[in-house]
Amino acid sequence: MTHSVGTTYDMTEKASDTPMFEVIFDVQAKAVGKMRAEMRIEAFEPFKSVNHLAIDEGTFQGGEGTAPTPLEFFLTGFAGCLMVQIKAFAKKKRIQIDALDVQLKAKWEAHKGVHVPYIGAPVGFELFIDIDSPSSEAEIQELVKSAQLGCFVEQTMAQINSIGHTVRKSGGDWVELT
Structure with missing residues (x-):
């Protein structure tokens, strides 16, 4: 069911061509166990910080469950991003929030591949x-x-993205996968 109240926002709205700011991260990951990294x-940009996190898979994937899985971090990032944007935008719009709870339900399916063990397919969020x-x-409703x-995670998921993969073996040349 869709509700339309007050100002409506076109969720495919084109942003201005000139960025207000950039958001730039670098992640370095190192495998350190069966499935742990x-x-x-x-x-x-737009702030500077350094943090350290670990991921692992459960025994289903051959891991030891010593840390959250990549999907758990992904979902935490999605729910957390929307939550902090609600709070940030509420402050800018002078909307008082006494309590805020977000629940995210997510589902994927794994489909048998021809040349790979399986192919992950999102069902929905x-x-x-x-x-x-x-x-x-x-x-x-307008605030949300x-x-x-403003949620960079949701906006990333809402569009087709360019994802480049470059690989090297045993210190050799970097090769861009096509």
Whole structure:
């Protein structure tokens, strides 16, 4: 069911051609166990930070479950990104939020491949956003719609992206996969 209240936002709205700011990260990952990897994440723009995280798979994939899985981090990033954008946009719009809870339900399927063990296929994502606020329902819905546009994770998922893969074997030449 779709509700249309107050100002409507075109979720395919074209942004201006001139960026307000850039968001630039570099992630270095090193395999350190059966399926475990340790990562160094460095942010360059619009802020500077360095963090360290680990990922692992559960026994289903041959891991040991010593850290969250990549999908768990992905989903945490998605729900967390929308949540902080709601709070940031509420502050800019002077909308009081007394409590905010976000639940994200996600589903994928694995399909048998011809030349690979399986191919991952997203089925969909559902977000349930619970906001306690003295603001009107229309203001809260507009806030969430605008936060969707500001959530870099959701905007990344909402479009086709260019993803380059470059590989090298045993210190040899880098080869761009086509």
